[in-house]
Amino acid sequence: MSRAFFGDPSAEALAADDLAIGRLERVILIRSFPGYGELPADEVAALADRFVERRYAEGELLEREHVPVGHVHFVARGRVQLRREGRVLRELGHHSIVGGISALSGDRVGYDVEALEPTVTLRIAVDELLEVFEDNYVLLQSAVRGMSREVLNVRRTLMPTGGFSRSTWEPAFPPPKTLDLVERIAALRRSFPLEGTRLEALADLARDVEEVRAPPGERLFTVGESPDSVYFIVYGAVRGTSPEGFDLRFGPGDVVGSMGASADLPRWYTAEAETELVLLRLHRDGLLDVLEDHHNVAVAMVRALARSLLDGMNEASRRRAAHTPPA
Numbered sequence: 001m002s003r004a005f006f007g008d009p010s011a012e013a014l015a016a017d018d019l020a021i022g023r024l025e026r027v028i029l030i031r032s033f034p035g036y037g038e039l040p041a042d043e044v045a046a047l048a049d050r051f052v053e054r055r056y057a058e059g060e061l062l063e064r065e066h067v068p069v070g071h072v073h074f075v076a077r078g079r080v081q082l083r084r085e086g087r088v089l090r091e092l093g094h095h096s097i098v099g100g101i102s103a104l105s106g107d108r109v110g111y112d113v114e115a116l117e118p119t120v121t122l123r124i125a126v127d128e129l130l131e132v133f134e135d136n137y138v139l140l141q142s143a144v145r146g147m148s149r150e151v152l153n154v155r156r157t158l159m160p161t162g163g164f165s166r167s168t169w170e171p172a173f174p175p176p177k178t179l180d181l182v183e184r185i186a187a188l189r190r191s192f193p194l195e196g197t198r199l200e201a202l203a204d205l206a207r208d209v210e211e212v213r214a215p216p217g218e219r220l221f222t223v224g225e226s227p228d229s230v231y232f233i234v235y236g237a238v239r240g241t242s243p244e245g246f247d248l249r250f251g252p253g254d255v256v257g258s259m260g261a262s263a264d265l266p267r268w269y270t271a272e273a274e275t276e277l278v279l280l281r282l283h284r285d286g287l288l289d290v291l292e293d294h295h296n297v298a299v300a301m302v303r304a305l306a307r308s309l310l311d312g313m314n315e316a317s318r319r320r321a322a323h324t325p326p327a
Contacts, residue, residue: 021053021076026122029076033095035142047132051122056115062098063113069102071123078119084111087317091116100129101147101313105306133299140298141291147305148263154312155259156268158319160247163312167237167251175213175235175278181206187280190253191232201294208286212279220256220271220279227260227267229281236277242269249274261287262301 021029026048031037036044051074056062063069065084073080075096082089082098089111092098102110103126124132133140155162179187184206185199192202209232214220220231223242231238233254240248240256246269250256260267261284291298 021120021122023048026051026053029122030074033074033097034146035139038138038142039136043136050128050132051124054121054123056119056121058115058117060115061112062115062119062121063102063110065110065112067110068108069099069110069126071125072100072103072129073098073113073121073123076120076122078121079116080119081114081116082111082313083114084109084314084317087321089313089317100126101306101310103306104303105310106303107307107310130299133302134295137292137295137298140295140302141288143302144262144291144298144305145264147302147309148259149265151305151309151312152259152263152265152268154309154316156244156246157316158312160245162246162248162269163308163315164248164250166249167254169237169251171236171275175276179211179234179278179280184209184211184280187234188232191255191280197297197300198294201290201297204293205282205286205290208290209280209282212277212281214273214277214279216273216275218273218277220273221267222270223267225267227257227263227265227284229283230258230261230287231256231271232280232282234278234280236279237274238271238277239274240269240271262305 023045027041027044030044030048030051031039031041036047039047054062054073056078062073062080063071075092075094075098077094079091079093080096080098081091098113098121101107133143155164176183181203185202188202188205188209189197192205212231214236220238221227221229233250233252233256235252238250238254238256240246240250248269256271257267264284291301
């Protein structure tokens, strides 16, 4: 294996011819990234052939703002900074994946990605990465879980709303009667606006959900509990609160508890019925089954999570800039 790659990370070493990452070295590197270690060795070996090694000197740009991101970079060594409109979005080091958020979200603005030190990446085109997802559900599920966790981490910095739009819904009519299959599909389509979601996927979801009615004051879940279900609000308002001071309000068309379920992390707020509720409850296992059976839904969820994460990063960056005194 390359001595330069595992040795001195100086600019001279970065420029050395023997820095090139061999095929076996690529396999080892790829398996070290979150989610990829679960793949069989032969699949990782085939995947390694899709990557192109790129090297960047300190100060060099991997991607440019106002140019749509077309590649995803797996940072093998070094550190990079992401900037948009002059504001720092985040800094990432080795074993980080860069560019996927903008590319998968469909963002047309992009961002500057600058190498803060000599950096080596393995680069793959977005379309090729989506092909990899299509061929391997384990990897796609890992992407959903990992991105959901990133979204949660960002949301928990955005006090007091968590970056959610606060519902202003108020009861103007009585709750609907028991929903039939067609009405459940219609409700799910409003709450689950994922691009490319086919009717058969929504029909499968509609068969799996359970209609739940709750009076004002009833708790759906409590901080720290296991995320066993997702709730689609058909009628009513749900209040979300946490010891840190989050104050959330969800209404018809909103989904409650989905991020924790897809991230497989304990509930981070307590959800309680503010008014009479009509909900569709989907158990976490049912959600995972739909993602496995309907690849287009899983890919659409990854894209929606990417958009949510990018929005959260932009909002966090704006807030930091607003509280930073001028130099």
